[in-house]
Structures are given as structure tokens and as C-alpha cells.
Amino acid sequence: MPGKLLGPPTADENGKETTPFLLPKEYTDVEELRTLYTPDERPRYMPLPFFDITSDLKHQLSMHGLDVVKTTISTVPGCLGEHDKEYVSEYGEDHNYGREDMQMFCFFDVKYADGLFQHSDILTYRYGVLASHDGTRGTWLVGGGQVHACFNGMVWGNEYNAKLNHFGTFTDIYKEMQDMFREGITIINKKHQVMDQSITMMIDSPMDDVNAHDVIMKSARAKAISPSKVLQVDDHWKMNNEEGNLFKDRNAWSLYNAFTSSYKSQRVTSAFDGNRKLNRVFSKEFDLPLAA
DSSP states (O other): OOOOBOOOOEEOTTOOEEOOOOOOEEESSGGGGTTSOOOOOBTTBOOOOHHHHHHHHHHHHHHTTOEEEEEEEEEEEEOOOTTOHHHHHHHOTTOOOOEEEEEEEEEEEEEOOTTSOTTTTTEEEEEEEEEESSSSOOEEEEEEEEETTTOOEEOOSSOOOEEEOSBSOOSOHHHHHHHHHHHHHHHHHHHHHHHHHHHHHHHTSBOOHHHHHHHHHHHHHTTSSOGGGHHHHHHHHTTOSTTGGGOOSOBHHHHHHHHHHHGGGSOHHHHHHHHHHHHHHHHHHHTOOOOO
């Protein structure tokens, strides 16, 4: 059965309309996704259940000898489409409120073999998969990491971002997904090694306030952050807040975390886009290896 609709707009005492917003749902195990709604197949559209997507990636990780130490899953409401006749008949064609569990973001924190990465004490390496049932995206495979001290997420360079489209003609879409995961895990592993090397180089790159301000402005011009985030990044760098005080060393790594901290309030896809632009700035400024 489909999830429930977001409610119709409500008006406050001044007549201003607001649409109720459902917060993302959080899950900690792929088994919890078994019962989530999946749209019906139709000509040239082959939706994959979120459970099938996440469980297969987890299986492929185990086949590569990677232990999943933590699972983080969230789902958010999506849009109604022309095929959502139950909703259209109830609310009318002009009301496109969306429904729950239509976009899914899943991240698996993995444990690599001891000694493989220099910075596994400060960073958890991640494999992620994004998918939707509202046509906004197919199945995307991504790689990155999360800093232990502050839960800042990060990706490095043009990290592997494979996309499996659910629209088209398929011989075996499940096999295509499995092949994408198998190839992608190997590629992300290499990108994680580049990320580890880049962290070392950032730690070894001292910064002062003048240098930091210059990089912040260059990043803003590159649209790695919005103008409204400039002060937030500057406050973090100058240790004017609690999280900034976790990065007392005056180096490029501390500045990098000032940026990634600002992404935590954004949607995953927006954060990825900003992080990639940030990586290009840092690669140029500090001669870091940009993963192609």
C-alpha cells in the first residue's frame, strides 16, 4: 500500500498558507525496508524495491571482504505522478503534495583491513546508494566518509557516481545493478585511498587567517558554498563555536571541515555537489590528488 499523503495546505491567522512537511524517516537496518511501497512496473519503467537495492549492495560489500559496522538509511517524501490515481481521485489533479518513502538515501560505514588507511582513526569510510520512486533519480552509487569528531560527511574528487536509470528497455535490470555495484566497490576503494592521502597532505598544509579567508572567498566564487554560508565557515575556522574548537590545528584539514560542516544542513545531493566543487578548489590550492 502507498504511504500517506502530506496534508493539504493550512492557513494561519493571517491567511498565509503552509504545506505540512513530513520529516525524513530514519532506519538502521535494511530489513526495515522490506515493506516499503514500490510502484508498479509499466512500459519502459522498472522500479527496484529499496530493500533489494540496499541488501544487494550490502551483500556485494561482504563479497569484497568489507564488514559493515553501521547502517544509516533515511527516506523522504516524493512527488505524485500521473500514475498515482488513488491520490488524484481523493485530492484532485491540482494537488501534488507527495507521499512518504519515495526517495531513499542509504550509507554503509565499512571497516577496512588494519593498516590499509592512515586516517581510519579519525574517519569512517562509507559506501552509499541513493534511489527514488518518483522519477527524480535512478539508483546512484557513491563513496565518501564521515569524520568521527563532528559527523561531518565528505566525498573526495569526482568520486565514483554510477547511475542506473529505471527508465528504458532492460534485459535484466537486477544484473545491471549487481554489475554496477561490483565494479563500483572496486573503484570507490581506490578513491578512498586517494582521500586518505589527501587528508595527510591537508594536515601538513599550515594555514593562517589570511590564507583561510582567501580560500573561503575562492570557494564561494566557485559556488562550493552559498554566500549565506560564508560567515558560518569563517566562524568555524576561527573557533567561534563548539564544533570549530574540535579543529584547533591551523591547517587545511581544519579549514576543510569548516566547509563540510556547513553541508550538514543540506540535502544529500546538494551536499555532494558542493563538496565536489570544494574539492576542486582545495586540489588547486594545495596541490592535492583529485580523484578522477
